Amino acid sequence: MTSNELLLYRLAELMLEHEQHILSVDLLFDDEQIGDFVKSIQIDSPYQQMLIEGVLTESFHNGKLYVSYTVEGYFHHVLGSLLYRLSANKPSDYFIQLLSSNSLKGLLEGITVCLINQTTNSNFDCTIELIDKGDNFINLTIAPMANAFALNNVDQMLSLLLQNETENDFAVLYQVNSLLRKQNKIDVIDNILGLLKIRFMGSRIFTNQFYLSRLRIASLMYVSTNDIVQLADKSIEKKTEIIGEVKKEYIPVLLLDFYNVLVNKGHLKLSTSFAINFNIYDFETNLIIDNYYNIIYPLLETGKFELAEKIYLRCKNTHENNGVFLNWSGFLFQSWYELKSQDQKHLEIGLCLYKKSSELIDKELGIYSIRKYENLENLGYTYGLMGDHEKSLLYLNKAISIVSKAYRTEISYPLGNLYEMKAATLNELGKYTEALDYTFLSDKCKLLQIEPDSPEFAWNHYDRAKIYVNMGNIIEAKNAMLKALQIRESTLGIDNELTTLTKKEYEDLVNGI
Structure with a gap:
């Protein structure tokens, strides 16, 4: 057995x-x-x-x-096991002929299971051959290739797949990465994109090979800060030349991919400049919605709340029943209250949007979905701003439970913000040692994806400084606040409101105020 x-x-x-x-x-x-x-x-x-x-x-x-x-899934498994035996030592044409001559419902899924079994046993020939047999076979090969990359040496698998590279190879590889991300195989993705970074070095970013370009852009997550800044500056300076020969329908997606790399690497000020120069904020609303958090987050950190609100209002009428959209729209108004206006109206709008979002997410996606944790995270933080720290802790713990169970680990990037928010809440409740521990847990999670000089990481130093003050450790408080200030000065600019606030708090610590 x-x-x-x-x-x-x-x-x-x-x-x-x-x-x-x-x-x-x-x-x-x-x-x-x-x-x-x-x-x-x-x-x-x-x-x-x-x-x-x-x-x-x-x-x-x-x-x-x-x-x-699942009844269907079990049938696909049994059919796949049968096909695995029947296809032994046969070329990929066996599956092509089978598909053309047999109309059995579930045959595609059965072949996919068969190919997964083949790649599990280090037989990659049929899967790789099918990729280049035509677009109709691409979907068959995504799960088997994801399985192959997860089980084998990534460098060897890339060499096999790209031995005679085609656009279909890159289409499959792009979707393999998407599947591996859903499976939380971040280390495998890191290896793939890290090797592609070397392979693509010096090549053009925006081309008419759509999936090659998307992978080229994704690999930029692994280049140095200096390189990505230079690429962004060059793209802005020579934007007509950069995208002039690219098919019109490809341009918005590729520009958004590059923009998302800038945001995810923490270049928030540069990302807003890139977006303005390439008119990203005026893209079709469906593209804005698909990237909504990354569209508005840099605007909030850089103090451009009115522009963020304008984008929200443009999307509002056609997406008023989209729970995820409403959740991040609530974040817009909550941040506006916290970082600039102190206008209670903004906080009330944020809370109202969060509550409506919560109802929609429960119905659409389920009360234990990943999107639900994002909503609980925002609700928890908002109740903290309102001074109800016990309620805040309740919501944050629910969110942490969902993420921990989904990822089956206590250290994952999505837990970074949650631990940081929990630390801030525990600090308000007077549980300083526990709060400090959670800031360091947050560090471990965030550093899985972002750089230590990212604006997102500045919050960890800032919150840690607040905790050290309450613990009476002014030396460590000054050190932590200085780190937050240095990051914000270099990434957000000296005139940014967050930077100005941090500078004042640092000077107060230095002067013993």
Whole structure:
């Protein structure tokens, strides 16, 4: 009996024993036969394989994670296992002929499972051949190639895939990265894009090879700060030349990809300059909505609240029932209140949008979805601003629970802001030592994605300084506040309102005020 069969039979056995077709994952953790399978987050573990193939599905109920079979998924698994045996030592044409002559519903999914089995056993030929057989076969190969990259040496897999590179190869590779991100295989993505950075060095960013360009831009996350700044400045200076020969329909997506790299690397002031020069804020609303957080966040940090509100109002009428849009719109008004206006009206608008967003997200995406954690995070922080720190802590802990269960770790980038906000709340509640510990946990999470000189990381130093003040450790408070000030001066500018505030607080510490 294979490990996969052991897992599936044991699950059925436990379902029979407990008289229910859905089981708590916590229960499975302690099972002697399959507990290790369930605990493992490795992509080649039997449990993860069955989730990837769709044989099993996880869902949240009443705050707990459960697993169950999917009937279709199990059929695809069995069909894929059959095709794996039937296709042994046969070329990719076997699958092409099968698809052209057989109309069985589920055949595509069965072939995908078969190819996953092949790549699990280091047989990549059919998958790579199918990529270049035509656009119709691309979707078949994404999950098998993601599996191959996760299980094998990334450098070797790139060499195999790109031996005779085509645009289809890059299309698959781009979507492989998207799938790996959903599976939280960040280390694999880091390896892929890090190697592509070297491969693409010196080549043009914006070209008519759409997916090659998207990967080229994605790999810029791994270049030096100086290089990315130079590329952005050059793009602004020679914008007509940079995009002049690119197909019109490609330009908005590629510009947004590059813009998002600037934001994600913490170049907020530069990103707003790039957006203004390329008219990104005037793009079609569907593109704005798809990138909404990254569109408004730099504007809030750089004090351009009126422009952020203008973008919100342009999108509002057509997206008033979009829970995610309303959530980040609430963030706009909450930040406006906190960072500039101190106008209670802004905070009330923010809270109202958060509450409406919460209802919509519950209905559309579920009360334990990733989008729900973002909403809980914002609600928690807002209640903290309103002085209700106990309620703030309640919402933040709910958000932390969702993220920890989704990523199965206490250290992940999405937890960075949550830990920082929890630290600020604990500080207000007088729990200074615990608050300080959470700032350092936040450091570990944020540094998985951003640079230590990012404006986002300045908040960690700033909040830590506040905690040190309450602990009576003025020396460490001055050191932390100075770090926050230096980051904000270099990234946001000396005239920025956040920078000015931080400078005053640092001077007060130095002068003993």
